[in-house]
Amino acid sequence: MNLTLKVWRQKNSADKGGFETYQVSNISPDMSFLEMFDVLNEQLVNSDQDPIHFDHDCREGICGMCSLYINGKPHGPKDAITTCQLHMRSFSDGDTIVVEPWRAKAFPVVKDLVVDRTAFDRIIQAGGYVSINTGGVPDANEIPISKEVANEAMDAATCIGCGACVAACKNASAMLFVSAKVSQLAVLPQGQVERKSRVENMVATMDAEGFGACTNTGACEAVCPKEISITNIARMNREYFQAKISSKKI
Amino acid sequence: MKLNSKIPEGPIAEKWTKHKFNMKLVNPANKRKYDIIVVGSGLAGASAAASFAELGYNVKCFCFQDSPRRAHSIAAQGGINAAKNYQNDGDSVYRLFYDTIKGGDYRSREANVYRLAEVSSSIIDQCVAQGVPFAREYGGLLDNRSFGGAQVSRTFYARGQTGQQLLLGAYSALSRQVANGKVKMYTRTEMLDVVLIDDKARGIVARNLITGEIESHSAHAVVLATGGYGNVFFLSTNAMGSNCTAAWRAHKKGALFGNPCFTQIHPTCIPVSGDHQSKLTLMSESLRNDGRVWVPKVARPKLTAREATKIPNDERDYFLERKYPSFGNLVPRDVASRNAKMACDEGKGVGATGLAVFLDFADAIKRDGKEVIAAKYGNLFDMYEQITGDNPYEMPMMIYPAVHYTMGGLWVDYNLMTTIPGLYAIGEANFSDHGANRLGASALMQGLADGYFVIPYTIGDYLATMPYEKISTDHEAFKEVEANVKAKINQLLNIKGKRTVDDFHKALGKIMWEYCGMSRNEDGLKLAKGKIQELKKEFWQDVKVMGSQDELNMSLEKANRVADFIELGELMVDDALHRSESCGGHFREESQTPEGEAKRKDDEFSFVSAWEFKGEDQPELLQKEELAFENVKLTQRSYK
Structure with a gap:
């Protein structure tokens, strides 16, 4: 699959932040959403850009650390799973995916997609x-x-x-x-x-x-x-x- | 250095009771004069921090996640063992002790294991009192299930989320002490070194992961509850952040490392699907209560789960039931894993990669009905379907072994103190209770036993000998460690090489899995050692870390951890090379019975390997703690 990603980038809590657009290609439908982000981050580092910061830890839906707002919905389009359990088979080739952090006054953004x-x-x-x-x-x-x-x-x-x-x-x-x-x-x-x-x-x-x-x-x-x-x-x-x-x- | 395990005198059933009486106490009014640092907030760390604070000590607790509730204990699914004998099926403290020693293939310390079994009952009482919603019978009493390596039902559980519920219980106790002002919690803060003054652990240097600031913290004692090092293999069931850095850096400061090569490969994990894979997902061992493990009798390459449902019974090989009629699918983890590997090595593996076997619930669903199975394993079935796209109610699961737990860890004495005075290691971070193989539902038990019921006593014995006086973090020892930590970070940032941190981590993982995984041999291990040394050299010349020190920088965090994984990986290989016997999860191909089972060499290897760091790029020195078995007769483990 080839995808376009619009991702919220924000250097730190004082920064205003904004969307950046990235392309990823050859994404396997068996990848998890966060593995797709891993691929993007390797791509960014290899081209001397700062990787996207996002929270994640157990990657099996139980620690509660991952927290992405995907296409206007927390944890993405599927019901009853966390972002780390979301797999790319839920998307189609050519899709544009918008990724934002949690937005709430009580959850200030720390960096990129990481919130407090x-x-x-x-x-x-x-x-x-x-x-x-x-x-x-x-x-x-x-x-x-x-x-x-x-x-x-x-x-x-x-x-x-x-x-x-x-x-x-x-x-x-x-x-x-x-x-x-x-x-x-x-x-x-x-x-x-x-x-x-x-x-x-x-x-x-x-x-x-x-x-x-x-x-x-x-x-x-x-x-x-x-x-x-x-x-x-x-x-x-x-x-x-x-x-x-x-x-x-x- | 001379190892002293400080095992108390007397009959095994009385050791802990007598020791509790013999230990020195700190007067309740004086406890507030002592500061304790706890690194890690999982089951062991949170329970210890809360219990210390309840006693009156001042506690600083550290975790690298955004909240103590995220620690990886939360992912444990199946349950927690306790010798309650609620089922009237013949369980006892002695039986739990015996099963754990035998399950560990006679490579653990009798006195510690007995104590673990002894306090196991209190853990369940404690957790119930906290409001942990364990599974219940209709009469309102607690329910149990059985688990691998035992023939009694002694496992308490909360659906498939036992670790979560126990951790949230410990987290609630910890939160209460944070509110009371007795625990100061430092989240998103990672310990990078321990500080020794007059040869005693007197504090830590940590990095604030948000600001990048290097901070010193002083205390009278330091407790490491930092978990295991399964991520040496890159792919494991551990959380992405789980790492060995705190333990490894303590090791380099003088804490001996026990049995580093003892890693547990869990039999029931979802197989690897491709190179992009970042972690492996475990399916609870409790599934083996109702699931039957099989492969086709005749090799059927690329057999899918859907096709498998059409294969008649007489063409299936239920290899665990066939080889081990008395334990069947509930043999211990190492035995189940090895047999799955053997089936795949014979070419009978299934699925696209041929590296999988079936775990089939069709018979259980026919017997008990879908609803009963769903009530027991519903969330696990959902999780499986989410990841693989296959529905396990309709077709068998595919499973394959994966790295799950590390029995090895910092060497500790009976008081859980490392070889550095004042530095303790609890939970998975120490080596002490599981020998060469851990039984299912025993990790939660050990974490909470150490935190709630062992270290709150033993730390008092040490603190009672310490002056109240606090040491300022302006002390030159702190400054020196801070400078070293900063230098290492700068070095990593300034290499500006070409290969990413993950690239190195994956390369290390491949070496470890290939040569130091489910089965090991001399030639492979020697080859691995050379490869790791090369990788280390390359890492320090060519790693590429983006960003700077003074910000949230996850590639820097990872680089720090991978640097330590590489060094620990080499020590694991050294240890595996030296131990030319097979025992538990450590299977040396040179040492097996005619039936292909692990063959111990008790006359040569009945000891704990404790490795002493002798300087950068110097070979580590092996110290041995001889294991004396006075209560259990050593036999070749048989689950037939």
């Missing part, structure tokens, strides 16, 4: 855990959990923290990400003790980091590579409401 997602870490730090220390916990089977509840928690816990939900949302809202963690711990017995403070603190941090409000349009769910359901957002709203009406904070 540490805001997600700070939201988890605000309460995305059960406050127990190592040791001194009961035997694992002393906390029976129905298969149904365990599955519900697992569905929410599969979030990889890639930020596609934010990138897809016109308000750059992080509700899907935050609600996945809130839901996981709200349905499990282990999460009950801190149930109220958790949702209050995580939502407050989400707001402070500059993420927008939920639009209720469901773009986040549509692009989520792990198919996290927006039911989690509904649950978080309910959790938040319940926490607020009995909250000691004014």
